Amino acid sequence: xxxxxxxxxxxxxxxxxxxxxxxxxxxxxxxxxxxxxxxxxxxxxxxxxxxxxxxxxxxxxxxxxxxxxxxxxxxxxxxxxxxxxxxxxxxxxxxxxxxxxxxxxxxxxxxxxxxxxxxxxxxxxxxxxxxxxxxxxxxxxxxxxxxxxxxxxxxxxxxxxxxxxxxxxxxxxxxxxxxxxxxxxxxxxxxxxxxxxxxxxxxxxxxxxxxxxxxxxxxxxxxxxxxxxxxxxxxxxxxxxxxxxxxxxxxxxxxxxxxxxxxxxxxxxxxxxxxxx
Amino acid sequence: xxxxxxxxxxxxxxxxxxxxxxxxxxxxxxxxxxxxxxxxxxxxxxxxxxxxxxxxxxxxxxxxxxxxxxxxxxxxxxxxxxxxxxxxxxxxxxxxxxxxxxxxxxxxxxxxxxxxxxxxxxxxxxxxxxxxxxxxxxxxxxxxxxxxxxxxxxxxxxxxxxxxxxxxxxxxxxxxxxxxxxxxxxxxxxxxxxxxxxxxxxxxxxxxxxxxxxxxxxxxxxxxxxxxxxxxxxxxxxxxxxxxxxxxxxxxxxxxxxxxxxxxxxxxxxxxxxxxx
Numbered sequence: 001x002x003x004x005x006x007x008x009x010x011x012x013x014x015x016x017x018x019x020x021x022x023x024x025x026x027x028x029x030x031x032x033x034x035x036x037x038x039x040x041x042x043x044x045x046x047x048x049x050x051x052x053x054x055x056x057x058x059x060x061x062x063x064x065x066x067x068x069x070x071x072x073x074x075x076x077x078x079x080x081x082x083x084x085x086x087x088x089x090x091x092x093x094x095x096x097x098x099x100x101x102x103x104x105x106x107x108x109x110x111x112x113x114x115x116x117x118x119x120x121x122x123x124x125x126x127x128x129x130x131x132x133x134x135x136x137x138x139x140x141x142x143x144x145x146x147x148x149x150x151x152x153x154x155x156x157x158x159x160x161x162x163x164x165x166x167x168x169x170x171x172x173x174x175x176x177x178x179x180x181x182x183x184x185x186x187x188x189x190x191x192x193x194x195x196x197x198x199x200x201x202x203x204x205x206x207x208x209x210x211x212x213x214x215x216x217x218x219x220x221x222x223x224x225x226x227x228x229x230x231x232x233x234x235x236x237x238x239x240x241x242x243x244x245x246x247x248x249x250x251x252x253x254x255x256x257x258x259x260x261x262x263x264x265x266x267x268x269x270x271x272x273x274x275x276x277x
Numbered sequence: 278x279x280x281x282x283x284x285x286x287x288x289x290x291x292x293x294x295x296x297x298x299x300x301x302x303x304x305x306x307x308x309x310x311x312x313x314x315x316x317x318x319x320x321x322x323x324x325x326x327x328x329x330x331x332x333x334x335x336x337x338x339x340x341x342x343x344x345x346x347x348x349x350x351x352x353x354x355x356x357x358x359x360x361x362x363x364x365x366x367x368x369x370x371x372x373x374x375x376x377x378x379x380x381x382x383x384x385x386x387x388x389x390x391x392x393x394x395x396x397x398x399x400x401x402x403x404x405x406x407x408x409x410x411x412x413x414x415x416x417x418x419x420x421x422x423x424x425x426x427x428x429x430x431x432x433x434x435x436x437x438x439x440x441x442x443x444x445x446x447x448x449x450x451x452x453x454x455x456x457x458x459x460x461x462x463x464x465x466x467x468x469x470x471x472x473x474x475x476x477x478x479x480x481x482x483x484x485x486x487x488x489x490x491x492x493x494x495x496x497x498x499x500x501x502x503x504x505x506x507x508x509x510x511x512x513x514x515x516x517x518x519x520x521x522x523x524x525x526x527x528x529x530x531x532x533x534x535x536x537x538x539x540x541x542x543x544x545x546x547x548x549x550x551x552x553x554x
Contacts, residue, residue, distance in 0.1 A: 184484045191468045192480060203469060207461045208485060208511045234485045277554055 016270050019043045023266045024091065031097040036115050038262040039100065040155075045138055047200075047271050048264035049076050049089065049129035050241035051099055052248070053117070053257035056081045058170065059126030065168035065247060066128065072165065072175050072243035074131040074199045076267070076274075082123040090268030095127045101260035105245075108252035117257055125257075130241050132264055133178055135200035135271040139193050145186050148227040155262060156180065158223035158240055162214025163205065165243060170251045176242040177205060179218065181233040190236060199274040206237040213237065223261065293547050296320045300543045301368065308374040313392050315539040316377065317432075322415055324477075324548050325541035326353050326366065326406035327518035328376055329525070330394070330534035333358045335447065336403030342448035342524060343405065349442065349452050349520035351408040351476045353544070353551075359400040367545030372404045378537035382522075385529035394534055402534075407518050409541055410455055412477035412548040416470050422463050425504040432539060433457065435500035435517055439491025440482065442520060447528045453519040454482060456495065458510040467513060476551040483514040490514065500538065 023043040029035035039048055054062050059081075066073040077088045079095070086093040097116045104112040104120065114120075133156070137147055149156040156178045163175040182190055187207060195203040206213050218235060219226045223242055229235060248256045259265065300320040306312035316325055331339050336358075343350040354365045356372075363370040374393045381389040381397065391397075410433070414424055426433040433455045440452040459467055464484060472480040483490050495512060496503045500519055506512060525533045536542065 184486075184489060185482065188468055188481050188484060191465055192472050195469050195472075204465055205462065207465060209461075209509070212461060212509055232486070232489055 015045060019046045019270075020268055023268060026266050027090075027093065027098045030100050031094065033115055036100045036263075039264045039266050040134065040262055043266055045270055045272075047076070047267050047269045047274055048132045048134045049267055050132050050244070051095070051102075051257070051259040051265055052128040052130065052244055053095070053125050054128070054253055055255065056124040056126055058251070058253040058256070059128070061168050061170045062128065062244075065165070065171035065244070066130070068166040068168060069243070070198070071202060071205065072239035072241065074201060076129045076131050076199060077127075079127040081126050083127070084121060086127065086129060089129060089265070093265070093267070095265070096121050099259050099265050100263040103258045103260050105248055105253075105256040105258065107254060108249045113260060120255070120257065129265055129267075130244065131199040131201065131274065132241055133201055133238055134264070135274060136194045136197040138271055139197060139275075140190055143189065143193055145182065145190060148181055149225070152225070152227050154225035154227060156224050157218070157221040157227055158242055159210070159215045160222045160246070165247065170253070171247040173243070173246040173250045175205070176223070176240040176246060177213070177237040178224075178240045179221075179235050179237050181227065181229040181235050183232060184234050187234050187236050194238065196275045196277050197271070198276060200271070201239045201241070204236050204238050208234060210235060292322060296322045296547075297545055300545060303543050304367075304370065304375045307377050308371065310392055313377045313540075316541045316543050317411065317539055320543050322547055322549075324353070324544050324546045324551055325409045325411045326544055327409050327521070328372070328379075328534070328536040328542055329405040329407065329521050330372070330402050331405070331530055332532065333401040333403055335528070335530040335533070336405070338445050338447045339405065339521075342442070342445035342521070343407070345443040345445060346520070347475070348478060348482065349516035349518065351478060353406045353408050353476060354404075356404040358403050360404070361398060363404065363406060366406060366542070370542070370544070372542070373398050376536050376542050377540040380535045380537050382525055382530075382533040382535065384531060385526045390537060397532070397534065406542055406544075407521065408476040408478065408551065409518055410478055410515055411541070412551060413471045413474040415548050416474060416552070417467055420466065420470050422459065422467060425458055426502070429502070429504050431502035431504060433501050434495070434498040434504055435519055436487070436492045437499045437523070442524065447530070448524040450520070450523040450527045452482070453500070453517040453523060454490070454514040455501075455517045456498075456512050456514050458504065458506040458512050460509060461511050464511050464513050471515065473552045473554050474548070475553060477548070478516045478518070481513050481515050485511060487512060
């Protein structure tokens with residue numbers, strides 16, 4: 001009885017303080033080059049973000065793209081040109097140093113990977129931080145659901161789809177989705193819970209037959225790892241923050257900087273601060 | 278993008294007044310024996326209810342059964358013994374005359390059908406009114422979803438399942454569900470919308486493979502009518518108010534009175550008054 005299930009356990013203020021301390025320590029370590037790994041599982045209850053940095057000319061149109069596609073591209077913050085500090089999302093966040101690994105795209109191709117972008121920073125760079133499904137995964141776990149990717153200690157399965165985004169002037173492309181398998185009653189519960197997190201891609205965009213959205217083979221994801229799907233489970237698909245990376249590859253801006261997959265910006269904001277209802 | 282879809286259009290106070298007038302007129306006609314048909318589609322926006330009347334000894338345990346199984350048995354009202362007026366649900370509702378057709382069960386078997394129960398009424402009869410999926414169907418339609426049973430002008434498809442209710446001392450049995458097919462994105466939207474109506478069975482209890490819940494053949498419902506399921510659609514299953522009728526058949530009380538399927542009590546309460554969030 002899905003509506004009888006308990007509410008997610010609240011993150012107590014003690015837990016939040018502990019997670020906040022961990023988030024800030026992790027950013028300090030990252031800034032000093034002492035942490036360059038995946039942020040998955042760090043600072044539980046704290047929102048992590050996808051990163052996109054673009055020159056002002058391109059950024060203006062990317063902002064339009066995000067506004068037209070808020071489900072794959074839920075904006076947590078956008079900076080003024082040249083502004084490296086993301087005060088809105090946390091204390092002393094310097095976007096040039098506080099992400100464990102950056103991907104540098106030049107003319108739509110991944111050209112370099114680096115651990116800070118101080119040398120690449122200049123006066124008209126605009127930073128976008130987009131919400132990430134890590135936030136709703138935390139809520140699903142607190143509600144008692146099992147996440148296969150976490151049980152398998154693997155990256156979530158991601159797939160290109162045939163679902164077109166709404167194009168802006170320069171940016172376009174199909175949506176990328178993450179997939180998590182659930183028993184049907186848990187899938188219904190997961191739809192209810194993730195509906196509360198629009199800044200974390202919100203409710204699923206598809207459920208059931210992968211071929212409906214152009215996915216040929218669930219065991220062969222385009223990004224991340226495959227996970228087993230058990231008898232009686234149903235695949236549930238959410239919009240994914242990799243979508244804007246595909247749009248960048250399509251748009252071919254002279255430079256674009258993103259985080260490396262799984263190595264996110266850890267903020268000071270709790271997931272619950274971003275929830276609705 | 279399900280979370281971008283519009284909210285359901287509100288029932289304006291003018292619409293509510295018109296529907297309320299229609300509800301009261303329908304009850305007056307019913308009381309006078311001039312209306313004995315299905316209440317489906319009447320007084321749109323107004324809640325209709327499933328009826329169960331039991332002698333006090335059995336009613337005490339049925340109340341426990343409802344409390345243990347609020348998804349199939351969402352209680353809108355329970356009366357004191359012998360009290361025929363259901364003031365909580367509307368003006369001058371006399372439960373002995375205001376339902377178009379009653380089914381009389383004796384020792385668990387359907388013994389009679391009648392249009393009023395004045396002759397059967399006595400001092401220790403207790404009336405239960407349970408919420409009905411007509412309320413959330415109204416919300417789904419206002420949100421722009423198509424309901425196959427309404428498009429086909431047929432009764433909703435109902436099936437016995439292998440999902441056990443939680444038994445009380447006398448009452449037990451498996452859950453009955455209604456099924457409505459949707460495209461997957463609409464199924465997700467339907468889960469969101471019906472979650473707002475816990476007094477109308479709330480969110481679905483199952484989605485996808487009917488065999489998971491013991492349904493062998495969707496084209497052969499146990500109650501109501503079969504509806505076609507189109508390519509790419511997914512069946513969505515909600516708990517159904519017929520569940521308590523099966524529990525009555527199992528419990529074999531000396532007498533139990535219910536409404537005839539589809540011929541419900543029309544209340545004065547708007548569906549939105551019963552919604553949450």
